[in-house]
Amino acid sequence: MALADLVRMDRNESGIATAIDILKQRFGERLATGQAIREQHAHTTTYLPNQMPDAVVFVRSTQDVQDIVRVCADHRVPVIPFGTGTSLEGQVNAPAGGISVDLSGMDRIVEVNAEDLDCTIEPGVTREALNTHLRDTGLFFPIDPGANASLGGMASTRASGTNAVRYGTMRDNVLSLTAVMANGQAVTTARRARKSSAGYDLTRLIVGSEGTLGIITSLTLRLQGIPQAIAGGVCPFPSVEAACNAVIATIQMGIPVARIELVNALQMKALIAYSKLDYPESPCLFLEFHGTDAGVAEQSELFAGIADEFGGGPFLWTRETEERTRLWKARHDAYHAVKALRPGYQAVATDVCVPISRLAECIVETERDIAEVGLIAPIVGHVGDGNFHVSPLIDASDPRDIERLESFIARLNARAIAMDGTCTGEHGIGQGKMGFIEKELGAGVDVMRSIKRALDPLNIMNPGKIFNL
Structure with missing residues (x-):
C-alpha cells in the first residue's frame, strides 16, 4: 500500500474554523495561523509529505492543554502534540488538519x-x-x-x-x-x-x-x-558478519557494555570524510564502558580479546574525554555524513530490530538487497539490542526513487518481522509504517483500536497515526 493511501482523512471545515475562533480569544498572539509556522509544525525530516495543521498554539501549562482539548472535543477537531519536530515517521503531520499544540514552552x-x-x-x-x-x-x-x-x-x-x-x-x-x-x-x-x-x-x-x-x-x-570512569573506542572488523558475531559474544558473556554501535563500511567511509576520522574504511564497532577505573579497563581488554577471535582489531580505547567526545560526535553526525555522500539528495532514516542471534543474518541480507537495487544506503546500528538503521539517499522529487525506496523499506520490514523482530525499534509507527504493524502484531492491533476508541471516541487525538480506525 502506497503512503498516499494511508494519510487521506476528511476535514471538519466548520468545526476547525469555530475552534480557531474560540482559541484565538483564549490565547491571543499565542495562536498562530501563518503558513510558514504551520509548515514548520508538520513533518519536515524525511520524504513524507508535509500536512499542515490549521493553527499552532504555544502552551505554557497543563491547563492550557486542557482548554485546547476541550474546545477541540466540542467541535470534533484534531489535536496534534508537537515537541521539537525531530520524529521520523510523520507523527506530527495533520492529515485532517486541526490544532498543533506546541509544548516547547513547557520547559521547566x-x-x-x-x-x-x-x-x-x-x-x-x-x-x-x-x-x-x-x-x-x-x-x-x-x-x-x-x-x-x-x-x-x-x-x-x-x-x-x-x-x-x-x-x-x-x-x-x-x-x-x-x-x-x-x-x-x-x-x-x-x-x-x-x-x-x-x-x-x-x-x-x-x-x-x-x-x-x-x-x-x-x-x-x-x-x-555519572560513572566514576568511562572508556571508549573504535574497533574495525573484516566484515559486518564478524562485527555482529563479536557483539553477540560480548552480550552473551555478560560484559556490561554501555554503548556498542555498528557502522558498516559505507557509513564508515562517510564518517571518515565528514568528521575527519583516522580509521580504515571497514565495518567498525564504536564502544563505551562505564564503571570504575579498574572495571572499564577490564571490560575493554575483555572485548579486545573477543574482537580478536572474530578477526577484528586492534581495539583502540581511551579514557580521555576529548577523544571520546570526538568519536561520539562523529557517530551522532552520521545523518549529516550520509547526506554529504550525495549532495542535494534526501536521506531517509528507517529502522528495524531483531533478536541479536539473527542480527548478522538480517544486516547481511539487507546489504545484499541494497546492492541489488542500486541504492546508496549506509547502515548504523544500536546492535547491542539488535536495532539497526538504514539511510537510503533518494531524489525526493523523482517518483521512481520514491517507489524504489518504499519497495526496499517494505522488504526490510518484512525481513525483520520474519526473523521474529519488529518493523521499528525506536522511530515509531506514525504514518510511515502504518502498513506494517498489522503484519507484525495481527489481532493485537484490534486490541489497540479498542483502547483508542474507548479513550478517544471522537478520534481527535493525533488521528491517522499508528493504525487506521
Missing part, C-alpha cells in the same frame, strides 16, 4: 530528587538541557537518541538510542507521567515509587502511544549516577 525542570535518583519535568525540556541542569548533582539522564529531542516527544515515541543496551529505553526510564486525555481530563499515571502493583500500567500505555491517547504534560524520570 520542576524538581530533582537526587537521593531518589529521579526528577520531574515538563515535556518541552530537551535531553541536553536536562543533563546540563543535572551536571552538578552527579546524576544524568541516559537516553540519547542522537537528536536533541524534547523528553515529552521521546516518551511519546518510546525513544531509545546509543545507551539503550545498558540503560534501556524511555519505557524503562519513565516512572510516572501526567497526560491530558481526549475529554480534557488531566490524569497522573503513577507515583514516584520504583515499583507498583496498583492496577493497569497506565504509564506504559501512554509511553509510545505517539499522542494518539493523550498529550503528555509532565514526566517523572529515572536518573543514573
Whole structure:
C-alpha cells in the first residue's frame, strides 16, 4: 500500500474554523495561523509529505492543554502534540488538519530528587538541557537518541538510542507521567515509587502511544549516577558478519557494555570524510564502558580479546574525554555524513530490530538487497539490542526513487518481522509504517483500536497515526 493511501482523512471545515475562533480569544498572539509556522509544525525530516495543521498554539501549562482539548472535543477537531519536530515517521503531520499544540514552552525542570535518583519535568525540556541542569548533582539522564529531542516527544515515541543496551529505553526510564486525555481530563499515571502493583500500567500505555491517547504534560524520570570512569573506542572488523558475531559474544558473556554501535563500511567511509576520522574504511564497532577505573579497563581488554577471535582489531580505547567526545560526535553526525555522500539528495532514516542471534543474518541480507537495487544506503546500528538503521539517499522529487525506496523499506520490514523482530525499534509507527504493524502484531492491533476508541471516541487525538480506525 502506497503512503498516499494511508494519510487521506476528511476535514471538519466548520468545526476547525469555530475552534480557531474560540482559541484565538483564549490565547491571543499565542495562536498562530501563518503558513510558514504551520509548515514548520508538520513533518519536515524525511520524504513524507508535509500536512499542515490549521493553527499552532504555544502552551505554557497543563491547563492550557486542557482548554485546547476541550474546545477541540466540542467541535470534533484534531489535536496534534508537537515537541521539537525531530520524529521520523510523520507523527506530527495533520492529515485532517486541526490544532498543533506546541509544548516547547513547557520547559521547566520542576524538581530533582537526587537521593531518589529521579526528577520531574515538563515535556518541552530537551535531553541536553536536562543533563546540563543535572551536571552538578552527579546524576544524568541516559537516553540519547542522537537528536536533541524534547523528553515529552521521546516518551511519546518510546525513544531509545546509543545507551539503550545498558540503560534501556524511555519505557524503562519513565516512572510516572501526567497526560491530558481526549475529554480534557488531566490524569497522573503513577507515583514516584520504583515499583507498583496498583492496577493497569497506565504509564506504559501512554509511553509510545505517539499522542494518539493523550498529550503528555509532565514526566517523572529515572536518573543514573555519572560513572566514576568511562572508556571508549573504535574497533574495525573484516566484515559486518564478524562485527555482529563479536557483539553477540560480548552480550552473551555478560560484559556490561554501555554503548556498542555498528557502522558498516559505507557509513564508515562517510564518517571518515565528514568528521575527519583516522580509521580504515571497514565495518567498525564504536564502544563505551562505564564503571570504575579498574572495571572499564577490564571490560575493554575483555572485548579486545573477543574482537580478536572474530578477526577484528586492534581495539583502540581511551579514557580521555576529548577523544571520546570526538568519536561520539562523529557517530551522532552520521545523518549529516550520509547526506554529504550525495549532495542535494534526501536521506531517509528507517529502522528495524531483531533478536541479536539473527542480527548478522538480517544486516547481511539487507546489504545484499541494497546492492541489488542500486541504492546508496549506509547502515548504523544500536546492535547491542539488535536495532539497526538504514539511510537510503533518494531524489525526493523523482517518483521512481520514491517507489524504489518504499519497495526496499517494505522488504526490510518484512525481513525483520520474519526473523521474529519488529518493523521499528525506536522511530515509531506514525504514518510511515502504518502498513506494517498489522503484519507484525495481527489481532493485537484490534486490541489497540479498542483502547483508542474507548479513550478517544471522537478520534481527535493525533488521528491517522499508528493504525487506521
